[in-house]
Amino acid sequence: MPWLPKKTVVVPVDFSDNSLPAMEAALELVASPGEIHAIYVMAELSERDPGVIWGTIDDAKRTQNAKESLEKAFSDAKFQGFTPVVRIGDPGNEIVEYAQDAGADLIVIPSRGRTGLDYLLLGSVAERVTRLAKCPVLVLRG
Amino acid sequence: MPKIRKALTAFSITTLLAIVFYVALNAAIAQTTEQDTAGNQQPAEESPDPDGGAQKDANNKTDDANQGGEETEEPKKLSAWEKQIKRIDDWFKTYLVEPSNAFLGFDFGTGKFSTENGKKRSDTSVPFIVAWLLAGGVFFTLRMGFINVRAFWHAIRLTKGDYDDPAEQGEVSHFQALSSALSATVGLGNIAGVAIAVGLGGPGAVFWMIIAGIFGMSLKFAECSMGQIYRKIAPDGTVSGGPMRYLKDGLAEYRLGAIGFVLATIYAFVCLFASFAGGCMFQVNQSMNAINAQILEVAPGAKYVDLIYGGIMVVAVGLVIIGGIKRIATAASVIVPFMCGMYVLVSLYILLTNSDEIGPAFGTIFRSAFTMESIYGGFVGVMVIGIKRAVFSNEAGTGSASIAHSAAKTDEPISEGIVALLEPFIDTIVVCTMTGLVIVITGVFDTETNPAMATYIDAQNGAALTTAAWRSQVPWFPWLLCLAVVLFAFSTMISWSYYGERCWSHLFGARTSLVYRIIFLGFVFLGAVATATNVVNFSDNALMALAIPNIVGLVLMSGKLRGKLDDYWTRYKNGELEPATKYGKK
Numbered sequence: 001m002p003w004l005p006k007k008t009v010v011v012p013v014d015f016s017d018n019s020l021p022a023m024e025a026a027l028e029l030v031a032s033p034g035e036i037h038a039i040y041v042m043a044e045l046s047e048r049d050p051g052v053i054w055g056t057i058d059d060a061k062r063t064q065n066a067k068e069s070l071e072k073a074f075s076d077a078k079f080q081g082f083t084p085v086v087r088i089g090d091p092g093n094e095i096v097e098y099a100q101d102a103g104a105d106l107i108v109i110p111s112r113g114r115t116g117l118d119y120l121l122l123g124s125v126a127e128r129v130t131r132l133a134k135c136p137v138l139v140l141r142g
Numbered sequence: 143m144p145k146i147r148k149a150l151t152a153f154s155i156t157t158l159l160a161i162v163f164y165v166a167l168n169a170a171i172a173q174t175t176e177q178d179t180a181g182n183q184q185p186a187e188e189s190p191d192p193d194g195g196a197q198k199d200a201n202n203k204t205d206d207a208n209q210g211g212e213e214t215e216e217p218k219k220l221s222a223w224e225k226q227i228k229r230i231d232d233w234f235k236t237y238l239v240e241p242s243n244a245f246l247g248f249d250f251g252t253g254k255f256s257t258e259n260g261k262k263r264s265d266t267s268v269p270f271i272v273a274w275l276l277a278g279g280v281f282f283t284l285r286m287g288f289i290n291v292r293a294f295w296h297a298i299r300l301t302k303g304d305y306d307d308p309a310e311q312g313e314v315s316h317f318q319a320l321s322s323a324l325s326a327t328v329g330l331g332n333i334a335g336v337a338i339a340v341g342l343g344g345p346g347a348v349f350w351m352i353i354a355g356i357f358g359m360s361l362k363f364a365e366c367s368m369g370q371i372y373r374k375i376a377p378d379g380t381v382s383g384g385p386m387r388y389l390k391d392g393l394a395e396y397r398l399g400a401i402g403f404v405l406a407t408i409y410a411f412v413c414l415f416a417s418f419a420g421g422c423m424f425q426v427n428q429s430m431n432a433i434n435a436q437i438l439e440v441a442p443g444a445k446y447v448d449l450i451y452g453g454i455m456v457v458a459v460g461l462v463i464i465g466g467i468k469r470i471a472t473a474a475s476v477i478v479p480f481m482c483g484m485y486v487l488v489s490l491y492i493l494l495t496n497s498d499e500i501g502p503a504f505g506t507i508f509r510s511a512f513t514m515e516s517i518y519g520g521f522v523g524v525m526v527i528g529i530k531r532a533v534f535s536n537e538a539g540t541g542s543a544s545i546a547h548s549a550a551k552t553d554e555p556i557s558e559g560i561v562a563l564l565e566p567f568i569d570t571i572v573v574c575t576m577t578g579l580v581i582v583i584t585g586v587f588d589t590e591t592n593p594a595m596a597t598y599i600d601a602q603n604g605a606a607l608t609t610a611a612w613r614s615q616v617p618w619f620p621w622l623l624c625l626a627v628v629l630f631a632f633s634t635m636i637s638w639s640y641y642g643e644r645c646w647s648h649l650f651g652a653r654t655s656l657v658y659r660i661i662f663l664g665f666v667f668l669g670a671v672a673t674a675t676n677v678v679n680f681s682d683n684a685l686m687a688l689a690i691p692n693i694v695g696l697v698l699m700s701g702k703l704r705g706k707l708d709d710y711w712t713r714y715k716n717g718e719l720e721p722a723t724k725y726g727k728k
Binding site: 042 | 322379466476637639652
């Protein structure tokens with residue numbers, strides 16, 4: 001019995017080991033995988049990247065590649081029908097913005113728990129999402 | 143339209159921040175110079191009478207700084223602006239150049255064996271860092287079984303695209319990766335640096351540059367192969383690699399994770415400084431000198447060239463790195479191979495019109511490579527200068543190029559390392575030798591026949607020397623040189639700001655990269671106003687310091703690299719890599 005029938009759940013994916021458990025956790029909450037939106041946020045590409053300079057890579061191509069990567073990472077039958085989403089920018093902001101646009105009812109996000117210097121300098125995406133989100137956020141402890 | 147607006151907003155923010163940066167810098171300098179003048183007012187500085195215990199240290203430091211500049215300094219009246227510049231320059235020297243000199247310039251006491259009679263015109267001892275780089279080059283040449291010689295033809299075929307397969311992972315082709323890396327390496331080091339080497343070390347320096355170039359090929363092979371082996375391919379298909387990555391991940395495989403982490407962090411940190419120095423200040427400074435020398439020739443007494451040129455460069459670089467205008471970056475990078483060709487053609491023209499002097503020039507170069515003439519600091523002095531300028535130009539051993547090379551499309555890491563060994567060849571053995579020969583043949587380095595050049599040499603103003611050499615052949619040639627110099631400087635800055643930014647995001651994350659870009663612009667301006675000697679010294683130190691963590695890591699992992707190379711080479715020799723066999727092409 002799903003917790004959230006006919007609701008939209010956004011799952012931020014960074015392709016780390018925590019991503020699969022997060023998708024599985026989301027699966028338990030929804031009626032069908034079609035309600036899961038897996039979002040991957042890429043950093044903006046430097047205009048000085050060799051690929052940009054030589055015109056061999058652009059945002060459209062990157063989005064295409066990233067979508068394929070998402071589909072490949074969650075190719076298991078149980079995930080069939082999820083929506084792969086790719087955005088460019090700051091992960092925290094983009095995730096929250098997308099959740100709002102898609103009218104999400106819940107964000108399921110793994111927390112990698114950076115510690116020490118990394119935490120001070122980089123902060124945590126989960127923390128940022130929790131702070132900015134307009135909908136409930138489920139933070140998974142990893 | 144929103145793009146333009148975004149660029150404009152970003153630009154105005156930068157200008158504002160640049161002003162804040164400038165004011166802050168000034169405040170810092172004001173503090174130093176206050177102490178400085180306090181020290182200067184005491185004429186009998188050597189007497190053991192320091193004024194106040196707290197200021198003792200600061201006085202000693204600034205005192206050293208003053209002694210260096212005393213010979214050329216005249217007690218003439220300076221304008222307010224010039225005073226300001228001098229203050230910036232002194233601050234720069236005391237806080238950035240001298241501390242780094244103390245470490246990297248450590249010469250194991252070899253200084254006392256150097257020739258001392260006559261005017262000391264160059265380094266006459268073997269600084270630690272030069273010995274380190276030479277040892278690194280020789281080590282990898284031997285460890286990789288003379289890869290620089292045996293893989294040369296294969297490198298050309300790889301670059302031609304004979305082995306390219308579009309299905310392989312990566313961003314750009316072998317040729318494109320090589321061009322991108324070259325746009326960072328071919329810069330003012332090839333034009334100004336070589337002239338400085340010949341000016342200070344005599345014609346023999348060219349010989350040692352070529353030697354350093356040959357050994358550098360093996361180092362470049364090692365670092366770029368490692369960059370490819372440990373590169374990361376993101377889910378969106380973009381690639382990131384470089385010394386920060388192979389030092390960290392590579393050494394972790396040897397259970398040296400902690401050492402790898404430390405080395406990678408040091409590397410990324412030093413690389414930031416290298417990008418500000420050799421990748422930025424040196425380029426602005428020396429290209430400004432070339433243009434200044436030419437403008438003064440046409441309009442004697444022209445003022446504020448440094449200020450105007452610095453301003454224009456800040457705007458031009460800012461448009462790309464903050465405004466995000468891709469087209470300028472692309473145009474600058476794509477034009478580099480053509481400029482490189484133009485430079486070589488003009489140099490060849492000068493050499494051919496003086497063809498009867500080429501033989502004797504080579505004779506002079508070889509003879510004076512082992513000279514004992516004290517004017518050039520003797521045999522050791524010539525060698526040190528040659529190696530230093532060669533490494534500064536081709537960056538072999540510093541690992542920087544592996545950031546660009548790791549973007550190459552290939553499933554064979556070794557193949558990109560082999561392509562990369564062409565880089566020191568093109569940069570040093572071809573382009574630098576051209577500059578060197580032109581300087582030697584036109585004789586501008588010889589202060590006895592060209593006394594006017596002595597000031598340029600003393601001030602390490604290499605670009606002005608090359609300009610003079612070109613002018614002595616055809617009066618309008620220097621204009622071509624100015625064009626080449628500006629484009630080289632620009633493209634090198636663009637590429638190096640990319641390297642630096644990669645290191646910045648390794649350290650502080652990608653979100654704050656705007657901070658890096660603004661600091662970078664600050665250094666563009668600083669490069670235009672600081673004196674050449676300080677800029678050259680700081681650039682040398684920052685760039686060459688990269689070789690310490692990089693070569694330590696590479697040597698530790700050299701066994702693995704040799705294994706991969708042998709595997710690749712066997713397959714190559716067996717014809718397994720030929721496109722026809724591998725992909726069933728043609």
